[in-house]
Amino acid sequence: MTFGTPKYDDNGDIDNAIIYCSGSLGDFSGINKILPLTESGDAFDADKYFFICMSALGSPGSCSPSSTDLKNKFPKYSLVDVVNFQKQFLSEKFAIKHVLGLIGNSMGGFVGLTQAIEYPDFQDFVICGVSSYKVAGHDYILSKFVDEIITSDPDYAKGEMTYSLVRTLRLACLAEFNFGLSKEALRAMTNEELSADFETFGNEMLETDIYDLKYCNESCMNFNVEGNLDKITAKVLIISCKQDPHFPPELDGIPMSEMIENSKLLIMDSELGHLCFNELETISDELKEFMEEFGDS
Known part of the structure; x- marks a missing residue:
């Protein structure tokens, strides 16, 4: 653009x-x-x-x-x-x-x-x-956590999306939810509102390709x-x-x-x-x- x-x-x-x-x-x-x-x-x-x-x-x-x-x-x-x-x-x-x-x-x-x-x-x-x-400290651990979620799924090595990988992708993306808005903004929401936003975020992120996510996350994880x-x-x-x-x-x-x-x-x-x-x-x-x-x- x-x-x-x-x-x-x-x-x-x-x-x-x-x-x-x-x-x-x-x-x-x-x-x-x-x-x-x-x-x-x-x-x-x-x-x-x-x-x-x-x-x-x-x-x-x-x-x-x-x-x-x-x-x-x-x-x-x-x-x-x-x-x-x-x-x-x-x-x-x-x-x-x-x-x-x-x-x-x-x-x-x-x-x-x-x-x-x-x-x-x-x-x-x-x-x-x-x-x-x-990328260090808590942010490095977040990247490691996302990587661990993805690679722990045996289906990752297949190179094709399976039902298991769809679920794994959602979990990997949801790990990031807590690192967008500030703690203050999240605390101002009710638990019901948080649950709804959490669910929506997970569903929207299913449009992400798990392999794109894995490679991008890894490139950032090693940034220094x-x-x-x-x-x-x-x-x-x-x-x-x-x-x-x-x-x-x-x-x-x-x-x-x-x-x-x-x-x-x-x-x-x-x-x-x-x-x-x-x-x-x-x-x-x-x-x-x-x-x-x-x-x-």
Whole structure:
């Protein structure tokens, strides 16, 4: 998905592209999270920037276990592979050699940091939202738990969906339910409301391919760029959320901001928790201030 206004340098190359990187198994529509801030004069003014969002390697609709029908024979991939896949796409489809910046939430933040490390000169800025520099502690255990649920089913090795695997997929997805909304938002709901939402979430996630989930979860589970953050030369805006159950600021955003030179930390206050990118308009002034440096390409 693209929108906005491409601008070109003297060589005829697009020089105002901003890439949006969606969260785990998200597709190109993830960029809709910034649409409220794309009007004239807003932080992501569509008259100033050209936005591109692709379905990442491993995500449904892109090259993935489900779309290739390779299922459990699909090659394992890392976040570096995801970055290289994206760079190749940008080069082949848009002849883009350099982007103005990247915006990523959750796993998309992993992608943004990885690209800034692997290719320091490829972007001027990175906005890394509700994300981290490594998967560790409680978040690592959650990933291990999801992996254990999936691989413990003997039918996983068959490479085809069975009744047992459908049930296993639902359980693996439900393990994530408690890590979206904030603890405060969940506590404000009645048990009846929670039960209904829990049931609905499990049913909706049955549309996920269990092999896509397994491979994506594994690529994130092994993510750790702590030792390479000093390679980042782009300006970095780190957006954390005080109520994020996945990546709380004190464990992720704050230490990351201390390790990345030329970075700025912004902590949101949102009961949406890990899903706070759905209300970026609450920090529109801060985002506009950060983007002012990058408005005149």
